[in-house]
Amino acid sequence: MPGAIEPAAGAPVDQAPAIAPVAQGEGEIVVTARRRQENVQNVPLAVSVLNSDAIESTGSFNVAKLTQLQPSLQFYSSNPRNSAANIRGLGAPFGLTNDGIEQGVGVYIDQVYNSRIAAATFDFLDVEQVEVLRGPQGTLYGKNTTAGAINITTRLPTFEFEGRAELSVGNLGFVQAKGSISGPLVDDRLAVRVAASATRRRGTILNIFTGSRVNEQDNLGFRGSVLWRAADNFDVVLTSDYNRQDPECCAQIYVRTGATQRPLNRQFAALAAAFDYEPPSTDPFDRRTDLDTPLEAFQEIGGAALRLEWEIGPGALTSVSAWRFWNWGPSNDRDFTGLPITTISANPSRQNQYSQEFRYAASGPRFDYVLGLFAYHQRQRTTGVQAQGPAASRWLLNPGNVAAGSGGCSPPTANACNPSVLNGLRSENDILLSTTSLAAFGQVSWKVTERLTLQPGLRVNYDKKSGRYEALVFTGTGAALQCNPPPASSITRDQCASLPPQSYAPRFSDWNISGDFTVSYQLGRDAMAYATYAKSFKSGGINLAGLPLDANNNPILSVQTVxxxxxxxxxxxxxxxxxxxxITLNLAGFWSEIEEYQATVTNGQLGVLRGYLANAEKVRVRGLEADFSARPTERLTLYASGAFTDHEYSRFVDAPCPPELSGGTAAGPGQAASPPGTPGGISPANCDISGQWLPGISRWAFSGGAEFRHPLALPGGEGEAYAGADASYRSKFSSNPSRSRYTDIDGYSIVNLRLGVRVPEKWDLFAWMRNAFDSDYFDILATQSGSTGLVVGQPADPRTYGMTLRLNF
Known part of the structure; x- marks a missing residue:
């Protein structure tokens, strides 16, 4: 039967320890990192592996939770659409949603590339194993894996009847149920597997405006698969899945304020006083907000895939055909307050993707090789709406010279004092995206001697992207807003500065070549050294979130592509x-330099800071990693991982300025900017942040844990009692594209505990506590647009606890 369907003989995955970056002791961990099955210790690549036991026992039920076990993996999300998975600090621009730009970490589920990073926010469903491949994977895993890949494998149908069931309950009303059943339909030729999961949890933040708890969990998933053994050397696997989330989410709440260059009476404290407004709490870990716009984060994702595995000659031919869809129905409160500033902010989106891959992998006494072809097409449409409310004029508009303490409403004739100027102003966006990608790739492992192996790889890729962005804007009276030519009316000018209409149709196409060369040397029976040089790329893109405007209110088309x-x-x-x-000890050192790094920048046309994507000249990330695991006795398992990452913008001279330098009068030619945080000061048009930190990267990150087991006689057979602990630490990191003293996130540590009894392969009952010491820390920090000085964030989960019962039958 095809080698890619079943584990290699003598390498039973389920014998390896449940929690370990690599295998040790009783068994081997089999991975498919090089698109063929092999022991992870024989792969000249930095790869971490979590099997199903590790995922389930540690509560790592999605990619975001894996970050507590994998120091080099980072995941940031203000909502599912605006999410980013980074490996070694690289992968995606930080803090900006833009559908025309792709991720740098590929997420693969059963060999199918998922273009939407939102897939990483869903619960793992019937997962067998997760591999985190660190470093560029452009040869075998495609164009958008400059930082690495997350390779998820689900369980296959079996020709013996089996079932699994799991129920977890905990505080915050947490209930999670999972189950799967598998077995033959026709002797040893046809087998089927079905699985389902559901998760509910009350929100962690109280919205006093609605009386509801937000940032909740509401997940539902189904998966079905059929395995047809058409011949002894030919397998067909058909899979289909549907996943849905419908939580009241995702709130970012008051954290602090910091001085900007905006006039003092135009900053948060004075503006809030003008409305007699106070946040429900100035301590974010009170977990209270008063957001007055409905919060929704509905999404559904799913599709079908057909995989053919045919053993031919010395190898196996694999065909993977797939269709995936993603539907997104959000609603956000873009002003982060209980004031009616922005009353509607919603960008519902629908996407379909189609992919086809052919791959032939073969092994021989001297040569192993993989050859393949890949085709991909994506279509997406987003129809967004943003509307301003009665507080928008006072909050957003600049009235010119105003009296101190007036809240920006003196003289009373200023547009900022007239709520009708912006009240009801509404932008309706229609955004289309079409992407086509074609590739041919190959990798060869030449065993020069019994110890020395040379591995070159090459991928040729063609990308074509086209899009359309059209924003129609209407005033509160329903009239279409016209901004070109520049209007004479100050009211219309202020309306155009707030929500400018624009239309453009960007195009991008390019050929690229990725390549790598690895030398590995077997130092002994259980030791291997390797060295890799890689040239990789992340596809260029198009800006589909609106462009900055020139003096005539036309989009600046020179920045429509990246x-x-x-x-x-x-x-x-x-x-x-x-x-x-x-005992296993793996070490890795790396040095990555990226030219034309895709970064967030801003433009101050008409006094409005509009974010878009452009290219920074160069960034550098380098570091050291270590993975350790041990089983000193049959009763004790230990693991530890650590990463040191040094990172900087090597050259970025026209970057967006941090909030403490934003919001003031634009500096003229030769005019010096005011010191940071000078109210009413002079702001530079951009900043040179060369040598500064990249966002989202901690210099130090660690994880580690242990599990101790003691034999017991239990119902159902010989069992064991066990206790386990997992801990992780991250040092301080920046949460802003340009580092700001207001948005650094302090280092934090998390400890998770579990205690239980089990009969292996039959049942498992355990109590768990996550974030056991109730550490207060943030997942992400951001600033309110308009340079008011408001800093908002998402507090991470507090201490949670509960019990889980797992049955195998």
Whole structure:
């Protein structure tokens, strides 16, 4: 039967320890990192592996939770659409949603590329194993894996009847149920598997405006698969899945304020006083807000895939055909307050993607190789609406010279004092995206001697993107807003500055070549060293979130496209096992430089800061990683991982300025900017942040844990009692594209505990506590637009606890 369907003989995945970056002791962990099955310790690549036991026992039920076990993996999300998975700090621009730009970390589920990072926010469903591949994977995993790939494998149908059921309950009304059943339909030729999961949890933040708790969990998932063994050397696997989320989410709440360059009476404190407004709490860990716009984060994702595995000659031919869809129905409160500033902010989106991959993988005494072809097409439409409310004029408009303490409403004739100027102003956006990608790739492993292997790889890729962005804007009276030519009326000018109408149709196409070359040397039976050089790229793109305007209110078309990222990567590594393979220690050092790094920038036309994407000249990320695991006795399992990451913008001279330098009078030629945080000061048009930190990267990150087991006689057979602990730490990191003293997130540590009894392969009952010491920390921080100085954020989950019962039958 095809080798890609079943684990290699003598390498039972389920014998390996439940929590370990690599295998040790009793068994091997089999991975498909090089598109063929092999022991992870034989792969010259930095890869971490979590099997199903590790995922389930540690509560890592989605990619975001994996970050507590994998120090080099970061995941940031203000809502499912605006999410980013980064590996070694690289992967996606920070803090901006733009559908025309792609991720740098590929998410693959059963060999199917998922273009929407929102897939990473869903619960794992019937997952067998997760591999986190660190470093560029452009040869075998495609164009958009400049930082790495997350390779998720689900369980296949079996020809023996089996079932699994799991129920978890906890505080905050947490209930999670999972189940799967598998077995033959026709002897040893046809088997089927079905699985389902559902998760509910009350929100962690109280919205006093509605009386409801927001940032809740409401997930539902179904998966079905059929395995047809058409011949002894030919397998067909058909899978289909549907996943839905419908929580009241996602609130970002008051954290603090910081001085900007905006006039003092135009900053948050004075504006709030003008409305007699106070946040429900100035302590974000009170977890209270008063957002007055409905919060919705409805999304559904799913599709079908057909995989054919045919053993031909020395290898296996694989065909993977897939269709995926994603529907997104959001509503956000863009002003982050209980004031009617922005009353509607919603960008519902619908996407379909189609992909086809052919791959032939073969092994021989001297040569292993993989050859393949890949085709991909994506279509997406987003229809967005943004509307301003009666508080928008006072909050957003600049009335000129105003009296101190007036809240920006003196003289009373200023537009800022007239609520009708912006009240009801409404932008209706229609955004289309079409993407086509074609590729041919190959990788060869040449075993020069029994110890020395040379592995070159090459991928040729063609990308074509086209889009349309059209924003029609209407005033509160329903009249269409006209901004070109520049209007004479100050009211119309202020309306155009707030929500400018615009229309453009960007196009992008390009050929790219990725390549890598790896040398590996077997130092001994249980030790291997390797070195890799890679040239990779992330596809260029188009800006589909609106463009800055010129003096005549026309879109600046020169920034409608973004160049591809050009990555140069070096890596050396050592993989070792000791003490009869009971101890594993893997080390890696890497150095990545990216030219034309896709970064968030801003433009201050008409006094409005509009974010879009452009290219920074160069960034650099380098570091060291270590993975350790041990089983000193049959009763004790240990693991630890650590990462040191040094990172900087090597050259970025026209970057957006941090909030403490924004909001003031634009600096003229030769005019110096005021010191940071000078109310009413002079703001530079842009800032040179060369040498500064990249966002989202901690210099130090660690994780570790242990599990101790003691034999017990239990109902159902010989069992064991066990206790386990997992801990993680991240040092301070920046949460703003340009580092700001207001948005650094302090380092934090998390400890998770569990205690239970089980009969292996039959049942497991355990109590768990996550964030056991109730650490207060933020997932993300951001600033309110308009340079008011308001900093908002998402507090991470508080302490949670509960019990889980798991049954196998």
């Amino acid at each position: 160049k591809p990222e050009d990555v140069t990567h070096f890596e050396v590594g050592l993989k070792t096992e000791f003490w009869n393979r009971r």
